[in-house]
Amino acid sequence: MTAVETPKTAGQHVFSMAPLGVWLRLIAENGGVPPRYWGKLAKVLAISALMTPLRVAERLRYGPSRMARIAIDEAPLYVHGFGRSGTTHLHNLLAQDPGFGIVSTFQAIAAPMFLVARGRLERFVANGMPATRPMDNMAVSVELPQEEEIALANTSHLSFVHHLSFPNRAKEYQEKYATMRLTSSEMARWRRAYLDVLRKATLASGGRRLVLKSPTNLGRTAELLRLFPDAKFIHIVRNPYVVYESMTNLYRHVLPVCQLDDAEPEEVIAGMLDSYAAMMRQYMKDRESIPEGHLAEVRFEDLERAPMAELERLYDELALPGWERARKPIGDYLATLSGYRKNAYRIDPETIDVVDRNWGFAVEAWGYRPPK
Template sequence: TTQADPALRKHMFDIEPLSVWLRLLREHGGVAPRRRGALARILLTSLGTLPLRLAESAIHGRRVRRTPIETPPVMILGYGRSGTTHLHNLLVCDPDHAGVTTYQAIAPACCLVGRRFLEPLIARQLPAKRPMDNMDVSLDLPQEEEIAIAGLSHQSFLHHLSFPRAARRCYDRYAAMQGLTPREIERWERTYLDVVRKATVIAGGRRLVLKSPSNLARVPHILRLFPGAKFVHIVRNPYVVYRSLTHMFRRILPPNQLQEIAWEEFEEHILHAYERSMRRYLADRFRIPPGQLTEVRFEDLETRPLHELQRVYADLSLPDWERARDHFAEYLGPRATYRKNRYGLDQAVIDRVDARWRFAVDAWSYTPPETG
């Protein structure tokens, strides 16, 4: 069974527009009876932040829409629990880089006008550490732009956290981007660009480093939006990723889900989403022009971070490595003693991964860890 983590007191998307919530409820079949109280609190929060969203649109809407994205972003590709957050935090240490902040991701429609009111309120509801891996949580740290997209639109894979019984549909439509009409794709692209433009305003025009595991399955769409984007793919031992994913979802699903689902059914979704994402990436990575893609193994980044970062900068022709290196070293210093979670792996887990993800194990020449 899964149990809610007491540190997670806030639903991820309770600030998103009421119209989005109504669309989600209509599309995904409502909520479980015992979750109706949670839904009521979410809808009240959404309604209460409506004035801030209207004010932001009136005051900043035109400026954001007209903001050019002059420098192509750096896109971190990698499935969840593969080290994407660690790499993201590192790359934004470069003073020429910025990211979508956690604050913007949580309040994407009102982060410019609502900071004085919302930031202290949100900060009080966030844990100091991420419950799944003990990494720092801060409103100023970089965050997945997908969270901001989900806070503005029904067109996000992340809504499977609220509606887990619709997880397959959320993935196929909004990560794999299958079954969408041209108009729906255009609407998704517009939302993505809105998030990136607002982040560009907040960052003062610096190059953005963007990270969303969903992008692993939609490389052609990202290339259409940002033809000059630089891509860094990070991969981690799939056996470890599987155990880490199941640990994460047992912590973050209960406080966000509005529907009941058997864990075995949700576990099948975990297997399906990784399998399809990795197969899509392996097929699509050859679409990325030469000089715009490099690949990193998490295990190498963990053991020799500056060496791997220097290679990333060289492979992608990113400027000012010497200056950036000092900032990376400063970030890494206090974290040298950080210990990530260790997960026991039994033969049943290895057999499950081999049955569905063996192609990824072989593609990057991994081997099963010792069982125990």
């Protein structure tokens, strides 16, 4: 499959609660929005405007000087992996450990105001969410862990995932905010925005060590190590042929909700192919600088087959405390997934050719073959 066929999909833009200033900057940088998207944009800007009093209240109560005093005492544990590689499943499993703090889905969606808006706004967000994700039927709730990158995009323009709104600029967003080709002043702004997200999450989690997952982090390992030299990483990898089909399916469901430019489906797929290659190559280079004992790797297929054994191995390899404490809640969570069935994909010769031409280096590095 090489094109994203986009059916009509109901849903609200995931960055609707970002400040108006962020949206106006994004619109200006992208040269405006085509008329056929004005209705969608109007809804986004209306929600953003309605949230302004809450954003102001949070800034008055939790301003920069107060947030700067929030200490991140333990470096985060990062779940690394390109999108659709099993990162969400692994993140959800690790988040069952009561020793970890998270960025929740509500925190990510309502990032500029969640500290003052818990309660009524959280219930409002929960009522508007589907029970499952449309692209893979995984459970969704405001309490489940979410990508800190979503929170970053809901507080600033400094995020790769804004390419979901403006896929015509996916390559620029990838180079700047995924593989971090930034000027020194841009990097300083990105660090401030990113650390603000993590400090809020630390405050909300009562100071617990954060377990974080954002596929974008795969390309910025070196920068994360500069911020947190003691950070630990779990890289999860999945068969690239399946990842390609799964990512295509994701865009099929997400773009009708988020897209605000006239990028063609073929351009979206080309951008995705380029992003995987760029981020994976960057990770393969950067992982050499991760200190010994701070990186563990796992195949999605092995985690799916023997989750408890693989998790115990990961805890042991990274010397993570609390496996005995985490074992029961993780087992209980796994029991809730007994009826879950992931999507099945037919890998045709066209997909094999596309993946071999663009991601052949990863297929070889991780020892995969086209699934039968």
